Each structure stands twice: as C-alpha cells, then as structure tokens.
Amino acid sequence: MDLEHHQGGWVIVASFILAVLLALLPLPTWATFWRPDWVAMVLIYWCIALPRRVGVFSGWLSGLMLDALLGTLLGQHALALTLVAFLSGKMHRRLRVYPLRQQVFVVFFLVAIVHLFNALIRHWQGYPPPLHLEFLYPAITSFFLWPWVFTSLRMLRRGLHVR
Amino acid sequence: MVADAHMNYLGSLRNFSYTAVAPLYQAISLPIRSAQELAQNFSQHRLLLAENQNLRDQNLLLQVQLQRLDDLRTENRHLRGLFGSAPRFVEKMLIAEVMAVDLDPFSRKMIINKGVNQEVQIGLPVFDAQGVMGQVIETGTVTSRVMLITDPDHTLPVQVARTGLHTLVAGTGAEGELDLLYLPNTAELHIGDKLITSGLGGRFPRGYPVAVVTHFKPVMGQPYAEAKARPSALLDRNRDVLLIWPLKEEIQQPVAIVPAEQPPATAESTTEQPSQ
Numbered sequence: 414m415d416l417e418h419h420q421g422g423w424v425i426v427a428s429f430i431l432a433v434l435l436a437l438l439p440l441p442t443w444a445t446f447w448r449p450d451w452v453a454m455v456l457i458y459w460c461i462a463l464p465r466r467v468g469v470f471s472g473w474l475s476g477l478m479l480d481a482l483l484g485t486l487l488g489q490h491a492l493a494l495t496l497v498a499f500l501s502g503k504m505h506r507r508l509r510v511y512p513l514r515q516q517v518f519v520v521f522f523l524v525a526i527v528h529l530f531n532a533l534i535r536h537w538q539g540y541p542p543p544l545h546l547e548f549l550y551p552a553i554t555s556f557f558l559w560p561w562v563f564t565s566l567r568m569l570r571r572g573l574h575v576r
Numbered sequence: 577m578v579a580d581a582h583m584n585y586l587g588s589l590r591n592f593s594y595t596a597v598a599p600l601y602q603a604i605s606l607p608i609r610s611a612q613e614l615a616q617n618f619s620q621h622r623l624l625l626a627e628n629q630n631l632r633d634q635n636l637l638l639q640v641q642l643q644r645l646d647d648l649r650t651e652n653r654h655l656r657g658l659f660g661s662a663p664r665f666v667e668k669m670l671i672a673e674v675m676a677v678d679l680d681p682f683s684r685k686m687i688i689n690k691g692v693n694q695e696v697q698i699g700l701p702v703f704d705a706q707g708v709m710g711q712v713i714e715t716g717t718v719t720s721r722v723m724l725i726t727d728p729d730h731t732l733p734v735q736v737a738r739t740g741l742h743t744l745v746a747g748t749g750a751e752g753e754l755d756l757l758y759l760p761n762t763a764e765l766h767i768g769d770k771l772i773t774s775g776l777g778g779r780f781p782r783g784y785p786v787a788v789v790t791h792f793k794p795v796m797g798q799p800y801a802e803a804k805a806r807p808s809a810l811l812d813r814n815r816d817v818l819l820i821w822p823l824k825e826e827i828q829q830p831v832a833i834v835p836a837e838q839p840p841a842t843a844e845s846t847t848e849q850p851s852q
Contacts, residue, residue: 445681481593
C-alpha cells in the first residue's frame with residue numbers, strides 16, 4: 414500500500430467544520446466559560462493520527478476561520494492553534510503510544526496554551542483582566558472530554574479509511 | 577495581529593473573511609431557532625391566550641400614548657415653526673433578529689440577521705424597546721456584527737437627562753455595568769439619574785435612553801469621580817432589535833439644554849468609534 418496515497422480528506426474537513434460549529438453553539442451564560450475547545454481537540458487528534466496530512470497550516474487555517482467567526486483579532490486563534498499543531502505534530506510518536514489517561518494531561522496542557530495565549534492578547538488589547546483563572550476552564554472540560562473525542566474520531570478514521 | 581489591532585488596512589480582509597464564514601452562523605442558528613419555534617408551536621393554548629391578552633393590554637396602553645404623541649407632534653411642529661427651525665423627519669427603521677450564535681465570551685458582541693442587502697452600514701446604531709444596545713461594526717451580505725455598549729472597546733457620549741451634564745459611557749466587559757468617564761468630583765449626579773444619548777460624536781441620534789446611574793462616589797485626591805451605570809436596554813435577553821438610520825441634520829446638533837453654569841465638560845467625545 415502506497416504511503417502517500419491519501420483518501421477520505423472530506424472526513425477531516427467535516428470534523429473541523431463540526432468543531433467550529435460547536436464552538437459557536439449558543440450555551441447558557443454560565444456555561445460559556447466552560448465550553449470545551451473543540452477545534453483544538455480535533456486539531457490535536459488529526460495531528461497525532463495523520464501528521465503528514467494535518468499540521469501547522471491546517472491549524473493556522475482553522476484558527477483564522479475561528480477568528481473571523483468569533484470576532485477576535487485576526488490571527489489570535491490562528492497563532493495559538495499553529496503552536497498547538499506544531500507541538501502535537503512534534504510529539505505525535507510519543508502521544509500515540511501514551512495511554513488515554515496520560516494523553517489527557519498533554520491535551521490539558523495544549524488547550525491551556527491556547528487559552529493562556531488568548532488571555533495574553535486580550536490583555537494587550539486593554540481588556541479588563543479575567544477574574545480568577547476563567548481562561549483555564551476550557552482546558553478542564555477538554556481534559557474530561559478528550560477520551561470520548563479521541564475514541565470517536567479514531568472509530569471514524571478507521572471506519573471510513575481516512576489516511 | 578498587531579496590524580489588525582493598530583492599522584486599518586486589514587479592514588477589507590476582515591470584511592472578506594467575515595462574509596466568507598457568515599454562512600456558518602446560519603448553519604448553527606437556523607436549527608436552534610427552528611427548534612425554538614417548534615417548541616412554541618406546541619406550547620400550551622392557555623399560555624398563548626395569556627400572552628395574547630398581555631399584548632392586547634400593552635397595545636391599548638401604547639395606543640393611548642400614541643394619541644398624546646399626535647397632539648405633542650402638532651405642538652412641536654408649531655413651536656419649531658415659531659423658532660424658524662427645520663422640521664425633523666421620521667427616521668428609517670428596521671427590525672432585525674439576533675442570531676442564536678455565541679461569540680468570544682470575553683467581548684460583548686452579537687450577530688444580527690440583517691446585512692448589506694438591507695442597507696445596513698458600519699456605525700449604524702442598534703436599539704431595543706428600552707434603549708441603546710450598540711452599533712454595527714462589521715457587515716456581511718445578510719448578517720452583521722454588533723458591538724454592545726458593554727463591550728470594553730465601546731465608548732458613547734451621553735448626557736444626564738435631569739441636568740444636561742455631558743459625560744462618556746464606556747463598556748467594562750461585564751454584563752450589566754458601564755463606567756462613566758471624566759466626571760468631576762463636584763458633578764451633580766444622583767443614583768437613579770437617567771443617561772440619554774447626547775448626539776455628540778455623530779453616530780447615535782440624540783435623546784435615546786442609554787443607562788441608569790447606579791453608583792457615584794467622589795474620590796478626593798483624584799481628578800475624577802468614580803461612577804457606574806446599568807444599561808437600560810436588555811442587552812443579553814433580546815431576540816428582536818431595532819436598527820435606526822439617524823438623520824444627518826439631527827445628529828449634528830448637540831442638545832442645548834446645558835445650564836449656563838455647567839462647563840462644557842468632556843467635549844472630547846470623538847472616542848465614539850470602537851478602536852477596531
């Protein structure tokens with residue numbers, strides 16, 4: 414089987430679009446700060462599973478899309494997700510063999526980087542400082558949701574022969 | 577990012593990307609709105625009747641007030657005729673619906689379902705039944721992004737309805753809290769005072785309610801007092817909003833009810849543009 418024989422790219426695109434839609438899904442006010450970072454999780458998964466297909470550029474593109482949708486500065490999410498894609502692509506060999514309970518900590522760390530970076534940009538823009546550690550809540554919810562995201566995306570990838 | 581924050585030439589790129597991704601708003605908003613509508617269709621007959629009755633009562637009240645308005649309008653025209661000033665015309669209005677979409681939870685913005693196709697332009701003020709909500713900052717073909725007055729990037733020149741004192745109302749990023757800027761410690765201000773748009777700055781037509789003062793504390797040793805207000809509009813609970821195209825003639829004349837002894841404080845009200 415040819416290593417460079419790609420197929421099932423639409424599954425990747427569809428999963429990203431679904432993640433972006435989940436990022437826009439209206440939630441009650443108290444829950445908005447707890448919204449898991451779907452886009453970052455999907456990005457991390459594909460960077461681990463198919464590092465040859467999904468990498469820094471996909472991270473940048475999905476981040477730019479998120480910026481345009483959320484109304485944040487153009488490039489804010491793009492830069493953060495580029496960093497996440499780079500790190501998870503760099504670590505993909507190790508991450509693949511980690512058991513899930515070890516992976517969740519890495520995911521927590523990566524999502525925390527995204528939100529720490531966003532908080533820093535907001536601070537530079539002159540927004541009032543966030544109360545407590547609100548910007549880390551998405552990392553906590555992503556921590557708990559990662560096993561489900563990982564197993565369902567893996568089933569999807571295997572079932573639809575994405576490679 | 578720095579270019580986007582500090583310069584204006586990314587505006588067209590921003591607008592393009594906004595228009596390109598706008599269909600995703602429809603994709604997420606449509607099913608949710610239709611589900612809500614479906615739920616409404618199955619809502620109880622009794623509830624609908626009660627709501628109908630409520631609306632009838634409200635309508636009656638408004639009708640009565642409208643009769644007064646007719647009288648006042650005639651009187652106003654008469655007085656304006658005496659002063660020799662040009663009559664004002666009815667403003668153009670449009671009702672828009674807030675789309676069921678969540679944006680960045682730290683800023684205060686929302687998406688409405690009217691865009692360039694409905695002649696919405698950047699800077700257009702947005703209102704609800706209770707007062708000023710914000711202004712349009714980005715336009716797509718059939719959607720646009722509105723910055724609420726509580727957004728930390730938003731500042732709006734207002735005046736106190738009772739005394740005519742001018743001040744600026746700035747968003748804090750918190751849901752129901754606005755800061756009043758550059759108020760002298762000796763300012764004549766009470767809790768419960770209503771703030772209305774002053775028309776300075778040229779974006780908002782004058783005379784619309786903006787906020788109610790909730791906190792005023794002179795800080796000795798500081799040049800300005802500490803004051804806070806609560807927005808009159810129901811910023812986070814609205815589904816329908818009103819777009820009003822202000823009249824050129826109206827926004828160019830600031831209100832002239834400032835008492836003579838009041839210094840024209842805070843004339844630096846050019847900060848009305850959001851710093852985007």
